[in-house]
Amino acid sequence: MVLGKYVLFTILGCSLVTWFLRVTPFIILQHFHLPKLVLDYLNFVPIAIMAGLWIESLLIRQSGQLPAINWLNLGASIPAFLTVIISKNLLITVIVGVIGAGILQMAF
């Protein structure tokens, strides 16, 4: 498939949409101040997003049914957690996490 009109317009449309989603809050907040309730709300967004992105990797979607557990990622999460608790260092955590996941993948 070469870069025809179809692919080009799709890429263009998707790029505009994501850019719009990313920058509008920055534009709006230059002119308005958020009310206290919204600011309080946004305080909780980071921990919720980080937790959500982790949980997402532990579940396998089965449409219309309860999700299955991704045992490999759940198992690999254990050494990653232990590493960050001990080292408090992200880079070491990522390296140990990858090694842990690699070992689990080879073992099972």
Add this chain to the structure above:
Amino acid sequence: MTSELTGKAGIKDALPTALGYISIAIAFGILGRTSGLDLLSVMLLSIFTYTGSAQFVIISMLATHSNIWSIVISTLLISSRMSLMSLTVAPYFNQTSLSRNLWLGSLLTDETFALSMNKLNYTEHKLSFSWLNAANLLAYLVWAAATLTGGLVGQLIKDPEQLGLSFALVAMFIGLMYLQLISDRLMGITRQLIIILVVAISFYFCLIYFSANIALLLTVIIGSSIGVVIERWY
């Protein structure tokens, strides 16, 4: 992570992210080529759309010749959480010029967002343009370079998901989540643990009815709302 907000510190802090991006972007490059796209299209997606998981959805929908509108709307839904992240980061840059805000916003990702939120705990709740810009740029350049690599060597590597590399970003989020948990004294550990639990439970049930991306957006909204409720009334 230190209290330094220089560009140099931004690069250092974003290294784990860059490492995580390599395998995913290589995988994207390979899948893009094997699904029938030319190298230019694959690169354009990484350079201009730059939206991680949605890029994978776009190539699979292109491969099945889906309607352009349905691809764009899917991208909108998958990436809608970006607005929530921008909304959270933007107040820290209200003294920064609009053009710089637009630039930072254009390159913000899940990972550089999470990194910024962690950084706040070390810098007395401040962020700087040079720090976030450096972190953003490193992530962006690595994403583009790794996509190119994947697109070029496409035929050589059969399964880039192998060897545990796909776990890199998950490990990073585990690290970021833990560091956030122990360092955000404002919120306290108990309250944050409750939010994590709420997110886990609601994600589990949301996945019955919604795709993972929509479930993520919903659970973040539910989790944060519960946080506010606890703060206000208990």
